[in-house]
Amino acid sequence: MPVPHIRLATLDDEDALARLDRATWSPLHAVTPPPRQPYEPFFRDRSGPREHLVAELDGRLVGYIRLGFATDLASNAHVRQIRGLAVAEEARGAGVGRALLRAAVDEARRQGARRISLRVLGHNTPARKLYESEGFAVEGVQPEEFRLDGAYVDDVLMGRAL
Template identity: 60%
Template sequence: MADSSTPPAPSVRPAVAADGPVLGELDRSTWSTLHSVQPRPQPPYAPFFDDRHLPRDILVAEAADEAGEQVVAGYIRVVPPTPLACNAHVRQIQGLAVAGWARGRGIGRALIRAACGAARADGANRITLRVLGHNAPARALYASEGFTVEGVLRDEFFLGGRYVDDVLMGRPLAP
């Protein structure tokens, strides 16, 4: 039994279209060259969901905020890496964000575990991702969840005045 100072575990659910505005705000508030190769978003902001980013591809974590209200604390996007039938057994994490106030509370870990479970339920037997080499916290989290480095594209991006590696990670999805 958790003591009263331990926040309850986050809940994870599929996204719905109505989550778009709060997920867009989460994306903008967490933007950093630590994890993004895209330029900082500028107004007018594009919708979070579009033809390539659908609610069905997103899992949302909810947790109690400072006021004790259950609110969106993070999300993860998991999709087939290509439309090819020859790698339909693979899913790829193509986005993970956790609100600043929710960091250190197991939100990212819960999202990764839920994503692996959803990918397995969808028939996948492998999951992959790409992470920037200088993002040590994310790399450590992925490694602790069984992801291993499968390749490194050296100096693939120039961010914040320096070259950054693109690290390819993956893991099997055992039943």
């Protein structure tokens, strides 16, 4: 099985990332409505190419992870937050999510962060297992924080030291 190549996103990745975002949208992990068709810009003011690492398999973009500051506060500048992770359906099980997560941890360290955090929906068992296997621990739970697809869902806060 090929090893995913991880790199920093570029402006040229925008269309492929927007398509991936639309294709992977699911109430398993998304609290927002599906991306609008046919095209909603992927990159935004607070999440441009430099906040994204992308994964390629055989030269094709198959995943991304968004890494940013947890808040805009100077007193919180030592923390990075994973603000999104997506892997194409056909690339699941190939180690893409794990490779992206490890690359984000390395990038957070390179940026001088001391902690990394994330939020994951309580019913997203595959993601929670991945995060736990990479050293993230549950640091809090907001019970029934979201109502998705007719059910109340917990918002689980996870983090780890770097």
